[in-house]
Amino acid sequence: MANRKIRMGMVGGGRGAFIGAVHRMAAALDGQIELVCGAFSADPEKSKASGRDLFLPAGRVYGSYAEMFRREKALPPEQRMDCVSIVTPNHMHFPVAKMALQNGFHVICDKPLAFNLKQAVELEALVRKTGLIFALTHNYTGYPMVKEAREQVRSGKLGRIRKIVVEYPQGWLASLLEKTGQKQADWRTDPKRAGVSCCIGDIGSHAENLAEFITGLQIESVCAELTTFVKGRKLDDDGNVLLRFKGGARGILFASQISINEENSLAIRVYGEKGGLEWHQEEPNTLLLKWPDRPRQILRTGGGYGYLSAAALQATRLPPGHPEGYLEAFGNLYRNFAVAVRVALSGRKPSAAVMNFPTIRDGVRGMAFIETVVKSSRSKDKWVKMPTL
Numbered sequence: 572m573a574n575r576k577i578r579m580g581m582v583g584g585g586r587g588a589f590i591g592a593v594h595r596m597a598a599a600l601d602g603q604i605e606l607v608c609g610a611f612s613a614d615p616e617k618s619k620a621s622g623r624d625l626f627l628p629a630g631r632v633y634g635s636y637a638e639m640f641r642r643e644k645a646l647p648p649e650q651r652m653d654c655v656s657i658v659t660p661n662h663m664h665f666p667v668a669k670m671a672l673q674n675g676f677h678v679i680c681d682k683p684l685a686f687n688l689k690q691a692v693e694l695e696a697l698v699r700k701t702g703l704i705f706a707l708t709h710n711y712t713g714y715p716m717v718k719e720a721r722e723q724v725r726s727g728k729l730g731r732i733r734k735i736v737v738e739y740p741q742g743w744l745a746s747l748l749e750k751t752g753q754k755q756a757d758w759r760t761d762p763k764r765a766g767v768s769c770c771i772g773d774i775g776s777h778a779e780n781l782a783e784f785i786t787g788l789q790i791e792s793v794c795a796e797l798t799t800f801v802k803g804r805k806l807d808d809d810g811n812v813l814l815r816f817k818g819g820a821r822g823i824l825f826a827s828q829i830s831i832n833e834e835n836s837l838a839i840r841v842y843g844e845k846g847g848l849e850w851h852q853e854e855p856n857t858l859l860l861k862w863p864d865r866p867r868q869i870l871r872t873g874g875g876y877g878y879l880s881a882a883a884l885q886a887t888r889l890p891p892g893h894p895e896g897y898l899e900a901f902g903n904l905y906r907n908f909a910v911a912v913r914v915a916l917s918g919r920k921p922s923a924a925v926m927n928f929p930t931i932r933d934g935v936r937g938m939a940f941i942e943t944v945v946k947s948s949r950s951k952d953k954w955v956k957m958p959t960l
Contacts, residue, residue: 576603577909577912578604578607578651578652579598579604579605579652579653580609580610580639580655580676581595581611581655581657582611582636582639582655582667583657584609584611585620586611590681591611593898594658594681594708596902597898597901597902598905600902601902601905601909603906606625606627607627608631608639608652609621609622609625609627609631609633610633613635618633618634636670637670640655641674643676653677653916654676654678654679654908654912655671655677655679656679656680657679657680658681659681660758661685661686661764661766662763662766664680664684664685664686665686668694672694672705675703676703677912678703679705679707679708679904679905681707682780682937683772683934684935684938685934687766687938688939688941688942688958692935694931694934695935702920704911704926705930705934706904706907706911706930707933708901708904709776709780709929709933709937710900710901711837711900712780712784712904712929713899713900713902713903713928714855714900714903715884715887715900716850716858716872716883717785717900718880718883719870719879719880719882720841720848721882722882724785724848725787726880729846730845730846731818731843731844732820732841733819733821733842733843733844734822734840735786735821735822735839735840735842736823736839736840736841737778737782737837737840738778738824738836738837738838739825739826739827739835740828740830741834742828742829742830742832742833743828744759744770744801744804745801745829745830745831746801747803747804749804759773759806760804760805760808761805761806766941767806767942768797768806768941768945770808770809770826771940771945772941773828774826775824775940775944777837779936779937779940780936782824783936784929784933786820788816789816789817789957790814790816790822790940791956792956792957793815793940793943793947793954793955794954795945795947795948795955796810796811796812797810797944797945797948800829801829807948808829809828810824810825810948811823811824812824812944815954834853835852835853836851836852837853838852842861846860846861855895855896855897856871856896857870857871858870871891872895873889873890873891873892874887874889875891904929907925911925911926911928939957939960943955
């Protein structure tokens with residue numbers, strides 16, 4: 572494998588952005604990746620200013636992503652970037668990712684995968700054709716106790732899964748914040764940039780991904796009601812969804828951005844024939860296990876706890892009592908992505924174990940979920956099936 576850091580470019584994430592800085596911190600956490608270039612804004616001058624903020628050479632800061640791909644590809648292999656991180660609003664994910672793949676660059680992209688399902692399917696076909704690595708940053712899957720929850724289910728300790736309850740309430744869009752000039756609210760509530768959904772597309776997709784990641788079960792059909800509570804808003808700010816999973820499990824998913832004083836309260840409960848579990852993102856170092864014949868069992872994150880699964884320990888960085896949170900979980904995705912890219916650069920195909928992050932397939936399922944929920948909410952039919960892809 573290449574005995575060096577992975578060289579990364581970035582599209583988006585310039586001055587005034589939120590998630591770009593998070594991606595850069597996560598990528599740098601393990602010293603596996605270095606940011607070498609970027610097209611940080613659609614405004615060339617803003618992109619250049621953002622590059623100066625990040626101490627990048629002026630010649631590696633570009634006025635557009637097309638210019639970046641063209642000029643980086645022309646550089647000698649020992650200089651050019653290996654991969655690109657896409658941290659733009661939703662409507663730009665597809666054109667940037669498509670051009671990156673066509674030019675031979677590996678991709679790590681913020682969710683949701685694309686603007687619509689058609690674009691997502693096209694990207695998946697391109698990933699298969701090129702053989703390049705594609706990661707999607709459903710970052711909550713990087714938490715050690717989420718991986719432990721997955722192992723508890725997959726090991727059969729909970730028995731056959733019957734019920735899944737997942738929720739993601741926030742309160743930051745309880746007023747018409749987009750009319751105040753707040754950048755994050757502005758694009759997320761704009762159908763031209765966000766797509767067909769705000770609430771379900773932005774945070775409901777995280778809840779869907781978490782449910783499928785932990786249980787290994789796929790959502791088969793949905794019965795949904797989306798609501799826009801804030802007058803003047805163009806997209807949904809609240810969603811309630813009944814779920815049917817393949818294999819017979821039933822579920823409930825609710826996502827809300829008008830739940831006042833809620834922050835990022837993503838949580839999941841899973842109930843099987845033999846036991847259950849519960850995990851909360853705002854208290855991520857604790858996993859509750861529930862049994863029919865004894866009190867609840869508390870599992871805690873910590874490198875010294877031998878009772879945790881290998882998957883959880885691999886994602887754990889610190890001894891017990893030292894909290895690990897959002898950035899560390901995000902960093903786990905970037906670290907695993909870097910390993911996969913390094914394997915690919917050596918001319919080998921990464922194993923399933925190396926591909927330890929959400930992939931293009933998760934992105935396609937996420938887009939299918941978003942569009943099926945919107946379709947169900949608009950339809951007179953009670954239940955709408957997820958498309959077979």
